[in-house]
Amino acid sequence: MKTWGKQQTIDNVVCTKGFIEFGNKQHVSVYTFLTEGFSIDVGANTIPFLQETLLQQKPEAIILTHHHEDHTGNGAFVEKHLHIPQYIHPLSVDDMRVTANNPQYRRDVWGTRPAFHAEPLHETFHAKSTWDVLHTPGHAFDHVALFNRNTAQLFAGDLFVAPKIKIMLEGESYSTLLHSLRFIQTIDYGTLFCSHAGLVDDARSLIDQKIAYMEEFADEVMTLHRQGKDADEIVAQLLPYKAIMEAISDGEWSRRYLVETVIQEAPELFALV
Known part of the structure:
Protein backbone atom coordinates (compact mmCIF):
# COMPACT_ATOMS: atom_id res chain seq x y z
CA MET A 1 0.00 0.00 0.00
CA LYS A 2 1.36 3.40 -1.01
CA THR A 3 0.39 6.72 0.57
CA TRP A 4 1.04 10.34 -0.30
CA GLY A 5 -0.54 13.76 -0.01
CA LYS A 6 -0.84 17.22 -1.47
CA GLN A 7 -1.94 20.68 -0.37
CA GLN A 8 -3.57 23.76 -1.81
CA THR A 9 -5.00 26.93 -0.32
CA ILE A 10 -8.47 28.05 -1.42
CA ASP A 11 -10.13 31.16 0.01
CA ASN A 12 -7.79 31.14 3.02
CA VAL A 13 -8.49 27.47 3.70
CA VAL A 14 -5.51 25.08 3.59
CA CYS A 15 -6.85 21.89 2.02
CA THR A 16 -4.70 18.83 2.74
CA LYS A 17 -5.52 15.67 0.80
CA GLY A 18 -4.14 12.31 1.82
CA PHE A 19 -4.14 9.35 -0.59
CA ILE A 20 -3.93 5.59 -0.11
CA GLU A 21 -3.18 3.49 -3.20
CA PHE A 22 -3.65 -0.25 -3.43
CA GLY A 23 -1.78 -2.75 -5.54
CA ASN A 24 -4.44 -2.64 -8.25
CA LYS A 25 -3.87 1.14 -8.66
CA GLN A 26 -7.22 1.94 -7.05
CA HIS A 27 -7.00 4.64 -4.40
CA VAL A 28 -9.02 6.34 -1.70
CA SER A 29 -8.49 9.78 -0.23
CA VAL A 30 -9.57 12.05 2.59
CA TYR A 31 -9.16 15.76 3.34
CA THR A 32 -8.34 17.79 6.40
CA PHE A 33 -8.83 21.56 6.41
CA LEU A 34 -7.04 24.34 8.28
CA THR A 35 -8.88 27.63 8.69
CA GLU A 36 -8.85 30.43 11.25
CA GLY A 37 -6.22 28.60 13.30
CA PHE A 38 -8.02 25.30 13.80
CA SER A 39 -8.19 22.05 11.83
CA ILE A 40 -11.31 20.28 10.65
CA ASP A 41 -10.71 16.53 11.05
CA VAL A 42 -7.32 14.85 11.48
CA GLY A 43 -7.48 12.09 8.87
CA ALA A 44 -6.37 8.47 8.92
CA ASN A 45 -3.25 7.36 10.76
CA THR A 46 -2.16 5.21 7.81
CA GLU A 69 -11.52 6.51 11.60
CA ASP A 70 -10.63 8.26 8.34
CA HIS A 71 -11.57 11.50 10.14
CA THR A 72 -10.43 10.80 13.72
CA GLY A 73 -7.57 8.34 13.23
CA ASN A 74 -4.87 10.82 14.20
CA GLY A 75 -6.65 12.01 17.33
CA ALA A 76 -4.28 10.13 19.65
CA PHE A 77 -1.30 11.44 17.65
CA VAL A 78 -2.56 15.02 18.12
CA GLU A 79 -3.09 14.42 21.83
CA LYS A 80 0.46 13.09 22.24
CA HIS A 81 2.32 15.63 20.11
CA LEU A 82 0.28 18.83 20.01
CA HIS A 83 -1.61 18.89 23.33
CA ILE A 84 -4.54 20.88 21.95
CA PRO A 85 -8.29 20.48 22.52
CA GLN A 86 -10.25 18.26 20.16
CA TYR A 87 -14.02 18.53 19.83
CA ILE A 88 -16.67 16.14 18.57
CA HIS A 89 -20.45 15.83 18.80
CA PRO A 90 -21.46 14.99 22.41
CA LEU A 91 -22.82 11.61 21.28
CA SER A 92 -19.27 10.40 20.52
CA VAL A 93 -17.23 11.89 23.36
CA ASP A 94 -17.27 8.65 25.37
CA ASP A 95 -16.62 6.51 22.28
CA MET A 96 -13.37 8.37 21.59
CA ARG A 97 -12.02 7.23 24.95
CA VAL A 98 -12.01 3.61 23.74
CA THR A 99 -9.96 2.24 20.84
CA ALA A 100 -12.23 1.59 17.87
CA ASN A 101 -13.06 -2.03 17.06
CA ASN A 102 -13.62 -1.84 13.32
CA PRO A 103 -13.67 -4.62 10.71
CA GLN A 104 -10.30 -5.79 9.43
CA TYR A 105 -10.62 -4.22 5.96
CA ARG A 106 -11.11 -0.81 7.56
CA ARG A 107 -8.10 -1.31 9.80
CA ASP A 108 -6.09 -2.33 6.75
CA VAL A 109 -7.06 0.84 4.85
CA TRP A 110 -7.55 3.60 7.43
CA GLY A 111 -5.87 2.06 10.47
CA THR A 112 -7.15 1.49 13.98
CA ARG A 113 -8.38 4.63 15.71
CA PRO A 114 -6.68 4.64 19.13
CA ALA A 115 -8.40 6.09 22.18
CA PHE A 116 -8.01 9.81 22.90
CA HIS A 117 -9.79 12.55 24.80
CA ALA A 118 -12.33 14.72 22.98
CA GLU A 119 -14.53 17.46 24.34
CA PRO A 120 -18.19 18.02 23.38
CA LEU A 121 -19.03 20.45 20.61
CA HIS A 122 -21.63 23.10 21.31
CA GLU A 123 -24.07 24.60 18.82
CA THR A 124 -21.69 27.48 18.08
CA PHE A 125 -18.02 28.25 18.59
CA HIS A 126 -15.82 31.26 18.00
CA ALA A 127 -12.52 31.54 16.14
CA LYS A 128 -11.89 34.66 14.05
CA SER A 129 -15.52 34.24 13.01
CA THR A 130 -18.61 32.79 14.62
CA TRP A 131 -19.31 29.24 13.50
CA ASP A 132 -22.49 27.20 13.61
CA VAL A 133 -22.27 23.47 14.35
CA LEU A 134 -25.03 21.80 12.33
CA HIS A 135 -26.02 18.30 13.39
CA THR A 136 -26.47 16.48 10.07
CA PRO A 137 -26.80 12.74 10.77
CA GLY A 138 -27.45 10.03 8.23
CA HIS A 139 -23.96 9.00 7.18
CA ALA A 140 -23.14 8.81 10.88
CA PHE A 141 -25.26 9.46 13.96
CA ASP A 142 -22.83 12.11 15.22
CA HIS A 143 -22.12 13.83 11.92
CA VAL A 144 -21.85 17.63 11.91
CA ALA A 145 -21.31 20.28 9.26
CA LEU A 146 -19.59 23.55 10.13
CA PHE A 147 -20.80 26.91 8.84
CA ASN A 148 -18.76 30.11 8.99
CA ARG A 149 -21.23 32.96 9.41
CA ASN A 150 -18.71 35.53 8.19
CA THR A 151 -17.43 33.85 5.01
CA ALA A 152 -20.49 31.63 4.30
CA GLN A 153 -18.11 28.69 3.93
CA LEU A 154 -19.65 25.31 4.74
CA PHE A 155 -17.52 22.32 5.70
CA ALA A 156 -19.87 19.43 5.01
CA GLY A 157 -17.82 16.43 6.18
CA ASP A 158 -19.20 13.33 4.42
CA LEU A 159 -22.66 14.76 3.84
CA PHE A 160 -22.25 15.24 0.08
CA VAL A 161 -19.34 13.11 -1.28
CA ALA A 162 -21.03 12.46 -4.67
CA PRO A 163 -24.32 13.29 -6.45
CA LYS A 164 -25.51 9.67 -6.50
CA ILE A 165 -25.64 6.87 -3.94
CA LYS A 166 -24.94 3.42 -5.34
CA ILE A 167 -23.94 1.69 -2.11
CA MET A 168 -24.38 2.25 1.63
CA LEU A 169 -22.41 1.50 4.79
CA GLU A 170 -24.16 -0.64 7.38
CA GLY A 171 -25.60 1.72 9.98
CA GLU A 172 -26.26 4.60 7.61
CA SER A 173 -29.82 5.92 7.40
CA TYR A 174 -31.20 6.83 3.98
CA SER A 175 -34.12 8.89 5.29
CA THR A 176 -31.99 10.74 7.86
CA LEU A 177 -29.34 11.55 5.25
CA LEU A 178 -32.01 12.90 2.91
CA HIS A 179 -33.41 15.05 5.73
CA SER A 180 -29.91 16.42 6.47
CA LEU A 181 -29.32 17.26 2.80
CA ARG A 182 -32.61 19.12 2.63
CA PHE A 183 -31.71 20.96 5.84
CA ILE A 184 -28.32 22.04 4.45
CA GLN A 185 -30.08 23.58 1.45
CA THR A 186 -31.87 25.97 3.83
CA ILE A 187 -28.48 27.38 4.91
CA ASP A 188 -27.25 30.41 2.98
CA TYR A 189 -23.83 28.96 2.24
CA GLY A 190 -21.53 30.01 -0.58
CA THR A 191 -18.46 27.76 -0.78
CA LEU A 192 -18.74 24.10 0.23
CA PHE A 193 -15.83 21.88 1.22
CA CYS A 194 -16.32 18.10 1.30
CA SER A 195 -14.05 15.74 3.26
CA HIS A 196 -13.66 13.43 0.25
CA ALA A 197 -14.34 15.68 -2.76
CA GLY A 198 -12.58 18.83 -1.55
CA LEU A 199 -13.94 22.11 -2.87
CA VAL A 200 -17.27 21.34 -4.56
CA ASP A 201 -18.01 23.68 -7.47
CA ASP A 202 -21.69 24.52 -7.91
CA ALA A 203 -22.42 22.67 -4.68
CA ARG A 204 -26.00 23.86 -4.24
CA SER A 205 -26.96 22.53 -7.67
CA LEU A 206 -25.18 19.21 -7.05
CA ILE A 207 -26.87 18.71 -3.69
CA ASP A 208 -30.22 19.45 -5.34
CA GLN A 209 -29.31 16.73 -7.84
CA LYS A 210 -28.46 14.33 -5.03
CA ILE A 211 -31.75 15.01 -3.27
CA ALA A 212 -33.68 14.49 -6.52
CA TYR A 213 -31.77 11.27 -7.23
CA MET A 214 -32.46 9.91 -3.74
CA GLU A 215 -36.15 10.72 -4.02
CA GLU A 216 -36.41 9.11 -7.46
CA PHE A 217 -34.42 6.04 -6.40
CA ALA A 218 -36.65 5.55 -3.34
CA ASP A 219 -39.72 5.74 -5.59
CA GLU A 220 -38.25 3.13 -7.94
CA VAL A 221 -37.35 0.79 -5.08
CA MET A 222 -40.80 1.02 -3.54
CA THR A 223 -42.54 0.52 -6.89
CA LEU A 224 -40.63 -2.73 -7.39
CA HIS A 225 -41.16 -3.73 -3.77
CA ARG A 226 -44.93 -3.30 -4.12
CA GLN A 227 -44.74 -5.54 -7.21
CA GLY A 228 -43.46 -8.30 -4.95
CA LYS A 229 -39.76 -8.17 -5.83
CA ASP A 230 -37.32 -8.88 -3.00
CA ALA A 231 -34.18 -6.88 -2.22
CA ASP A 232 -31.88 -9.03 -4.38
CA GLU A 233 -34.17 -8.71 -7.38
CA ILE A 234 -34.37 -4.93 -6.91
CA VAL A 235 -30.58 -4.72 -6.69
CA ALA A 236 -30.23 -6.72 -9.90
CA GLN A 237 -32.60 -4.39 -11.73
CA LEU A 238 -31.57 -0.97 -10.37
CA LEU A 239 -27.93 -1.49 -9.29
CA PRO A 240 -26.50 -4.27 -11.47
CA TYR A 241 -22.82 -3.35 -11.07
CA LYS A 242 -20.92 -4.37 -7.93
CA ALA A 243 -18.79 -1.60 -6.43
CA ILE A 244 -15.16 -2.21 -5.42
CA MET A 245 -15.92 -1.29 -1.80
CA GLU A 246 -18.63 -3.97 -1.70
CA ALA A 247 -16.11 -6.53 -2.84
CA ILE A 248 -13.47 -5.70 -0.21
CA SER A 249 -15.72 -4.90 2.77
CA ASP A 250 -17.23 -8.36 3.26
CA GLY A 251 -20.67 -6.84 2.87
CA GLU A 252 -20.39 -3.92 5.31
CA TRP A 253 -20.84 -1.68 2.26
CA SER A 254 -23.50 -3.08 -0.03
CA ARG A 255 -26.18 -2.38 -2.60
CA ARG A 256 -28.47 -4.78 -0.76
CA TYR A 257 -28.25 -2.76 2.47
CA LEU A 258 -29.05 0.38 0.49
CA VAL A 259 -32.22 -1.17 -0.95
CA GLU A 260 -33.25 -2.76 2.34
CA THR A 261 -32.81 0.56 4.14
CA VAL A 262 -35.05 2.35 1.64
CA ILE A 263 -37.75 -0.30 2.16
CA GLN A 264 -37.45 -0.24 5.95
CA GLU A 265 -37.46 3.55 6.12
CA ALA A 266 -40.24 4.09 3.56
CA PRO A 267 -42.67 5.61 6.11
CA GLU A 268 -40.08 8.19 7.15
CA LEU A 269 -38.93 8.78 3.59
CA PHE A 270 -42.31 9.55 2.16
CA ALA A 271 -43.40 11.49 5.23
CA LEU A 272 -40.52 13.86 4.43
CA VAL A 273 -41.80 14.72 0.95
Whole structure:
Protein backbone atom coordinates (compact mmCIF):
# COMPACT_ATOMS: atom_id res chain seq x y z
CA MET A 1 0.00 0.00 0.00
CA LYS A 2 1.36 3.40 -1.01
CA THR A 3 0.39 6.72 0.57
CA TRP A 4 1.04 10.34 -0.30
CA GLY A 5 -0.54 13.76 -0.01
CA LYS A 6 -0.84 17.22 -1.47
CA GLN A 7 -1.94 20.68 -0.37
CA GLN A 8 -3.57 23.76 -1.81
CA THR A 9 -5.00 26.93 -0.32
CA ILE A 10 -8.47 28.05 -1.42
CA ASP A 11 -10.13 31.16 0.01
CA ASN A 12 -7.79 31.14 3.02
CA VAL A 13 -8.49 27.47 3.70
CA VAL A 14 -5.51 25.08 3.59
CA CYS A 15 -6.85 21.89 2.02
CA THR A 16 -4.70 18.83 2.74
CA LYS A 17 -5.52 15.67 0.80
CA GLY A 18 -4.14 12.31 1.82
CA PHE A 19 -4.14 9.35 -0.59
CA ILE A 20 -3.93 5.59 -0.11
CA GLU A 21 -3.18 3.49 -3.20
CA PHE A 22 -3.65 -0.25 -3.43
CA GLY A 23 -1.78 -2.75 -5.54
CA ASN A 24 -4.44 -2.64 -8.25
CA LYS A 25 -3.87 1.14 -8.66
CA GLN A 26 -7.22 1.94 -7.05
CA HIS A 27 -7.00 4.64 -4.40
CA VAL A 28 -9.02 6.34 -1.70
CA SER A 29 -8.49 9.78 -0.23
CA VAL A 30 -9.57 12.05 2.59
CA TYR A 31 -9.16 15.76 3.34
CA THR A 32 -8.34 17.79 6.40
CA PHE A 33 -8.83 21.56 6.41
CA LEU A 34 -7.04 24.34 8.28
CA THR A 35 -8.88 27.63 8.69
CA GLU A 36 -8.85 30.43 11.25
CA GLY A 37 -6.22 28.60 13.30
CA PHE A 38 -8.02 25.30 13.80
CA SER A 39 -8.19 22.05 11.83
CA ILE A 40 -11.31 20.28 10.65
CA ASP A 41 -10.71 16.53 11.05
CA VAL A 42 -7.32 14.85 11.48
CA GLY A 43 -7.48 12.09 8.87
CA ALA A 44 -6.37 8.47 8.92
CA ASN A 45 -3.25 7.36 10.76
CA THR A 46 -2.16 5.21 7.81
CA ILE A 47 -1.21 8.41 5.92
CA PRO A 48 2.03 9.88 7.37
CA PHE A 49 1.63 13.02 5.24
CA LEU A 50 -1.38 14.01 7.35
CA GLN A 51 0.57 13.59 10.58
CA GLU A 52 3.48 15.59 9.20
CA THR A 53 1.08 18.31 8.12
CA LEU A 54 -0.51 18.54 11.58
CA LEU A 55 2.93 18.94 13.17
CA GLN A 56 3.84 21.62 10.65
CA GLN A 57 0.59 23.55 10.89
CA LYS A 58 0.34 23.49 14.70
CA PRO A 59 -3.40 24.19 14.86
CA GLU A 60 -4.84 25.65 18.04
CA ALA A 61 -7.75 23.16 18.15
CA ILE A 62 -9.38 20.33 16.22
CA ILE A 63 -13.05 20.05 15.22
CA LEU A 64 -14.08 16.53 14.20
CA THR A 65 -17.01 16.12 11.81
CA HIS A 66 -17.79 12.55 12.97
CA HIS A 67 -16.28 9.47 14.56
CA HIS A 68 -15.21 7.43 11.51
CA GLU A 69 -11.52 6.51 11.60
CA ASP A 70 -10.63 8.26 8.34
CA HIS A 71 -11.57 11.50 10.14
CA THR A 72 -10.43 10.80 13.72
CA GLY A 73 -7.57 8.34 13.23
CA ASN A 74 -4.87 10.82 14.20
CA GLY A 75 -6.65 12.01 17.33
CA ALA A 76 -4.28 10.13 19.65
CA PHE A 77 -1.30 11.44 17.65
CA VAL A 78 -2.56 15.02 18.12
CA GLU A 79 -3.09 14.42 21.83
CA LYS A 80 0.46 13.09 22.24
CA HIS A 81 2.32 15.63 20.11
CA LEU A 82 0.28 18.83 20.01
CA HIS A 83 -1.61 18.89 23.33
CA ILE A 84 -4.54 20.88 21.95
CA PRO A 85 -8.29 20.48 22.52
CA GLN A 86 -10.25 18.26 20.16
CA TYR A 87 -14.02 18.53 19.83
CA ILE A 88 -16.67 16.14 18.57
CA HIS A 89 -20.45 15.83 18.80
CA PRO A 90 -21.46 14.99 22.41
CA LEU A 91 -22.82 11.61 21.28
CA SER A 92 -19.27 10.40 20.52
CA VAL A 93 -17.23 11.89 23.36
CA ASP A 94 -17.27 8.65 25.37
CA ASP A 95 -16.62 6.51 22.28
CA MET A 96 -13.37 8.37 21.59
CA ARG A 97 -12.02 7.23 24.95
CA VAL A 98 -12.01 3.61 23.74
CA THR A 99 -9.96 2.24 20.84
CA ALA A 100 -12.23 1.59 17.87
CA ASN A 101 -13.06 -2.03 17.06
CA ASN A 102 -13.62 -1.84 13.32
CA PRO A 103 -13.67 -4.62 10.71
CA GLN A 104 -10.30 -5.79 9.43
CA TYR A 105 -10.62 -4.22 5.96
CA ARG A 106 -11.11 -0.81 7.56
CA ARG A 107 -8.10 -1.31 9.80
CA ASP A 108 -6.09 -2.33 6.75
CA VAL A 109 -7.06 0.84 4.85
CA TRP A 110 -7.55 3.60 7.43
CA GLY A 111 -5.87 2.06 10.47
CA THR A 112 -7.15 1.49 13.98
CA ARG A 113 -8.38 4.63 15.71
CA PRO A 114 -6.68 4.64 19.13
CA ALA A 115 -8.40 6.09 22.18
CA PHE A 116 -8.01 9.81 22.90
CA HIS A 117 -9.79 12.55 24.80
CA ALA A 118 -12.33 14.72 22.98
CA GLU A 119 -14.53 17.46 24.34
CA PRO A 120 -18.19 18.02 23.38
CA LEU A 121 -19.03 20.45 20.61
CA HIS A 122 -21.63 23.10 21.31
CA GLU A 123 -24.07 24.60 18.82
CA THR A 124 -21.69 27.48 18.08
CA PHE A 125 -18.02 28.25 18.59
CA HIS A 126 -15.82 31.26 18.00
CA ALA A 127 -12.52 31.54 16.14
CA LYS A 128 -11.89 34.66 14.05
CA SER A 129 -15.52 34.24 13.01
CA THR A 130 -18.61 32.79 14.62
CA TRP A 131 -19.31 29.24 13.50
CA ASP A 132 -22.49 27.20 13.61
CA VAL A 133 -22.27 23.47 14.35
CA LEU A 134 -25.03 21.80 12.33
CA HIS A 135 -26.02 18.30 13.39
CA THR A 136 -26.47 16.48 10.07
CA PRO A 137 -26.80 12.74 10.77
CA GLY A 138 -27.45 10.03 8.23
CA HIS A 139 -23.96 9.00 7.18
CA ALA A 140 -23.14 8.81 10.88
CA PHE A 141 -25.26 9.46 13.96
CA ASP A 142 -22.83 12.11 15.22
CA HIS A 143 -22.12 13.83 11.92
CA VAL A 144 -21.85 17.63 11.91
CA ALA A 145 -21.31 20.28 9.26
CA LEU A 146 -19.59 23.55 10.13
CA PHE A 147 -20.80 26.91 8.84
CA ASN A 148 -18.76 30.11 8.99
CA ARG A 149 -21.23 32.96 9.41
CA ASN A 150 -18.71 35.53 8.19
CA THR A 151 -17.43 33.85 5.01
CA ALA A 152 -20.49 31.63 4.30
CA GLN A 153 -18.11 28.69 3.93
CA LEU A 154 -19.65 25.31 4.74
CA PHE A 155 -17.52 22.32 5.70
CA ALA A 156 -19.87 19.43 5.01
CA GLY A 157 -17.82 16.43 6.18
CA ASP A 158 -19.20 13.33 4.42
CA LEU A 159 -22.66 14.76 3.84
CA PHE A 160 -22.25 15.24 0.08
CA VAL A 161 -19.34 13.11 -1.28
CA ALA A 162 -21.03 12.46 -4.67
CA PRO A 163 -24.32 13.29 -6.45
CA LYS A 164 -25.51 9.67 -6.50
CA ILE A 165 -25.64 6.87 -3.94
CA LYS A 166 -24.94 3.42 -5.34
CA ILE A 167 -23.94 1.69 -2.11
CA MET A 168 -24.38 2.25 1.63
CA LEU A 169 -22.41 1.50 4.79
CA GLU A 170 -24.16 -0.64 7.38
CA GLY A 171 -25.60 1.72 9.98
CA GLU A 172 -26.26 4.60 7.61
CA SER A 173 -29.82 5.92 7.40
CA TYR A 174 -31.20 6.83 3.98
CA SER A 175 -34.12 8.89 5.29
CA THR A 176 -31.99 10.74 7.86
CA LEU A 177 -29.34 11.55 5.25
CA LEU A 178 -32.01 12.90 2.91
CA HIS A 179 -33.41 15.05 5.73
CA SER A 180 -29.91 16.42 6.47
CA LEU A 181 -29.32 17.26 2.80
CA ARG A 182 -32.61 19.12 2.63
CA PHE A 183 -31.71 20.96 5.84
CA ILE A 184 -28.32 22.04 4.45
CA GLN A 185 -30.08 23.58 1.45
CA THR A 186 -31.87 25.97 3.83
CA ILE A 187 -28.48 27.38 4.91
CA ASP A 188 -27.25 30.41 2.98
CA TYR A 189 -23.83 28.96 2.24
CA GLY A 190 -21.53 30.01 -0.58
CA THR A 191 -18.46 27.76 -0.78
CA LEU A 192 -18.74 24.10 0.23
CA PHE A 193 -15.83 21.88 1.22
CA CYS A 194 -16.32 18.10 1.30
CA SER A 195 -14.05 15.74 3.26
CA HIS A 196 -13.66 13.43 0.25
CA ALA A 197 -14.34 15.68 -2.76
CA GLY A 198 -12.58 18.83 -1.55
CA LEU A 199 -13.94 22.11 -2.87
CA VAL A 200 -17.27 21.34 -4.56
CA ASP A 201 -18.01 23.68 -7.47
CA ASP A 202 -21.69 24.52 -7.91
CA ALA A 203 -22.42 22.67 -4.68
CA ARG A 204 -26.00 23.86 -4.24
CA SER A 205 -26.96 22.53 -7.67
CA LEU A 206 -25.18 19.21 -7.05
CA ILE A 207 -26.87 18.71 -3.69
CA ASP A 208 -30.22 19.45 -5.34
CA GLN A 209 -29.31 16.73 -7.84
CA LYS A 210 -28.46 14.33 -5.03
CA ILE A 211 -31.75 15.01 -3.27
CA ALA A 212 -33.68 14.49 -6.52
CA TYR A 213 -31.77 11.27 -7.23
CA MET A 214 -32.46 9.91 -3.74
CA GLU A 215 -36.15 10.72 -4.02
CA GLU A 216 -36.41 9.11 -7.46
CA PHE A 217 -34.42 6.04 -6.40
CA ALA A 218 -36.65 5.55 -3.34
CA ASP A 219 -39.72 5.74 -5.59
CA GLU A 220 -38.25 3.13 -7.94
CA VAL A 221 -37.35 0.79 -5.08
CA MET A 222 -40.80 1.02 -3.54
CA THR A 223 -42.54 0.52 -6.89
CA LEU A 224 -40.63 -2.73 -7.39
CA HIS A 225 -41.16 -3.73 -3.77
CA ARG A 226 -44.93 -3.30 -4.12
CA GLN A 227 -44.74 -5.54 -7.21
CA GLY A 228 -43.46 -8.30 -4.95
CA LYS A 229 -39.76 -8.17 -5.83
CA ASP A 230 -37.32 -8.88 -3.00
CA ALA A 231 -34.18 -6.88 -2.22
CA ASP A 232 -31.88 -9.03 -4.38
CA GLU A 233 -34.17 -8.71 -7.38
CA ILE A 234 -34.37 -4.93 -6.91
CA VAL A 235 -30.58 -4.72 -6.69
CA ALA A 236 -30.23 -6.72 -9.90
CA GLN A 237 -32.60 -4.39 -11.73
CA LEU A 238 -31.57 -0.97 -10.37
CA LEU A 239 -27.93 -1.49 -9.29
CA PRO A 240 -26.50 -4.27 -11.47
CA TYR A 241 -22.82 -3.35 -11.07
CA LYS A 242 -20.92 -4.37 -7.93
CA ALA A 243 -18.79 -1.60 -6.43
CA ILE A 244 -15.16 -2.21 -5.42
CA MET A 245 -15.92 -1.29 -1.80
CA GLU A 246 -18.63 -3.97 -1.70
CA ALA A 247 -16.11 -6.53 -2.84
CA ILE A 248 -13.47 -5.70 -0.21
CA SER A 249 -15.72 -4.90 2.77
CA ASP A 250 -17.23 -8.36 3.26
CA GLY A 251 -20.67 -6.84 2.87
CA GLU A 252 -20.39 -3.92 5.31
CA TRP A 253 -20.84 -1.68 2.26
CA SER A 254 -23.50 -3.08 -0.03
CA ARG A 255 -26.18 -2.38 -2.60
CA ARG A 256 -28.47 -4.78 -0.76
CA TYR A 257 -28.25 -2.76 2.47
CA LEU A 258 -29.05 0.38 0.49
CA VAL A 259 -32.22 -1.17 -0.95
CA GLU A 260 -33.25 -2.76 2.34
CA THR A 261 -32.81 0.56 4.14
CA VAL A 262 -35.05 2.35 1.64
CA ILE A 263 -37.75 -0.30 2.16
CA GLN A 264 -37.45 -0.24 5.95
CA GLU A 265 -37.46 3.55 6.12
CA ALA A 266 -40.24 4.09 3.56
CA PRO A 267 -42.67 5.61 6.11
CA GLU A 268 -40.08 8.19 7.15
CA LEU A 269 -38.93 8.78 3.59
CA PHE A 270 -42.31 9.55 2.16
CA ALA A 271 -43.40 11.49 5.23
CA LEU A 272 -40.52 13.86 4.43
CA VAL A 273 -41.80 14.72 0.95
